[in-house]
Amino acid sequence: MLVDWNQILVALGETITMVSVSLLFAAIIGLPLGILLVVTRKGHLWENIAVFNVLNAIVNTFRSVPFIILMVAVIPFTRLIVGTSIGTAAAIVPMVLFSGPYMARLIENSLLEVDPGVMEAAQAMGATPRQIIIRFLIPEALSSLLLGLTIATIGLVGASAMAGAIGGGGLGDLAITYGYQRFDTVVMIITVAILVVMVQGLQSAGNSLSRKVRRR
Amino acid sequence: MITFEQVTKIYQSAEQEVRALDEVDLHIEQGEIYGVIGFSGAGKSSLVRCANLLERPTSGKVIVNGQNLLSLSPKDLREAKRHIGMIFQHFNLLNSKTAFTNVAMPLLLMGKSKKEVEQRVYELLDFVGLRDKADNYPDQLSGGQKQRVGIARALATQPSVLLCDEATSALDPQTTESILKLLKKINREYNITILMITHEMGVIREVCDKVAVLDQGSIIESGSVFEVFAQPRTEIAHDFVSTVMHDEIPESVHQLIQSQQSTNQIFRIVFVGDSAGTPLLSQIAKRFDVEVNVLFGSITELQGTPFGNLIVKFDGEPKEINRVIMQINQHEVTVEEVLGNVS
DSSP: OOOOOOHHHHHHHHHHHHHHHHHHHHHHHHHHHHHHHHHHHTTTTTHHHHHHHHHHHHHHHHHHHHHHHHHHHTHHHHHHHOSOOOSSHHHHHHHHHHHHHHHHHHHHHHHHHHHHHHHHHHHHHOOOHHHIEEEEEEHHHHHHHHHHHHHHHHHHHHHHGGGGGGTOOHHHHIIIIIITTSHHHHHHHHHHHHHHHHHHHHHHHHHHHHHHHHHO | OEEEEEEEEEESSSSOOOEEEEEEEEEEEEEEEOOOOOOOTTSHHHHHHTTTHHHOSEEEEEEEEEEHOOOOOOHHHHHHHEEEEEETTTOOOOOTTTTHHHHHHHHHHTTTTHHHHHHHHHHHHHHHHHHGTTTTTTGOOHHHHHHHHHHHHHHHHHSSEEEEESSTTSSSSEEEEEOOHHHHHHHHHHHOEEEEEEEEHHHHHOOOSEEEEETTTEEEEEHHHHHHHOOOOSHHHHHHHHHOOOSSSOOHHHHHHHHHOEEEEEOOOEEGGGGGSSSSSHHHHHHSSSSEEEEEEEEETTTTEEEEEEEEEESSSSSHHHHHHHHHTSSSSEEEEEEEEEO
């Protein structure tokens, strides 16, 4: 049995593209959303219960739809944005929609861990709400934020593999079309092994980065 | 410098409202160290947090540096806060930043130039004795060092007022003493008015000029530390004073007195200032026909003045004892009978 390494490399490249591009856009959505989920809650910087409730409901809705269904459900939207519903670019749209709200939750959790006393000190020294978020809240939560980012990235690796189901390309696609549908066990094992190594690598990278900024 | 006028703070929850502060009036002069003492739940924390509007009073006025903080716009209030430093029980430092950056933070928020920031931060770290710890993170510092960083940070913007929220309550006694010395130095050298809240009477005795006793949201007693220590008027004040003055007769001594069958009377004699130096008791023993027995005594220093507290037993004829009391009353001491006649 011959293994087409070139094919595997191409698939790996596609996976990396899908994960990194969706990660970027998910962060662009998730970071402000996560911050808003913290600062609009009761007793916080920009307390606004209505905004909080709406955002909270939106995040919960997206988080409750299984990814495979979300992928199919947003096909019209995907087509609107990238012009097609098949391929790597098309897979990125549902991945962003899946990961953005997830990331918002992770970011919210990290920010809520920040000692309220630090915020109090910030207010006592006359910091503006913006300064409090940028100079106090985020730096204090950074270590935890990086761990959350790692979890979100690994979630995206998993999602990218599932994106193979709608012809999204990448390692998942390879595993399904060759390994599963054509009984090419070797290709399947190789792709799964690559995914395992990838997840391991991401997790240790995330851990060490987080430890580095924690300074303890 | 700091004036509270009819300040009331009510916490409203679903089932009940809690009056944390009830029409508090308080006036603190420029350059004073003012202590507010009370049990937990008395409203101390609310009081100090109202002084820079970390908590907004439900009603009343908070006037600092001549401005009623409650009437200021958010922008003006932030500006006003730069003149009000604050330190906290748990220091509230940024754990992700070095001591240097923590101290620099208020200046960075103001957009000061790098050079200005650096100069001021090193000056402050020198002042609190932590220049060599500039690059250390809070986790690498002891509690006392963290509080010093907190103090340096609070002083960065050259405030005229420093608020201390249980600043020494998380520290051991020796560290507490060194932090209190530092606060006193700040008060002296920069003429900064200090408002501190604490539940430790020792802290009040150590540094404060004036003290107010807070109970259930109201100030039940206030005055110079000397007055309150010498003659607490309320029971709570008396309880706080006795935590550091130990003016109660120990139980064992008490039993000893009661077991003795004789006509004797027990008095508390409070010596203040110069009178603490007069050999009053030995004079009495020589001049009158009474036996003098010191049951308990303590001497302490308040505001640099000796303050003595003696519990003595005079054994003798009631008439003679009366003459003794009259003699004592001619001195600058207060004397009062305690426990009645124990014979």
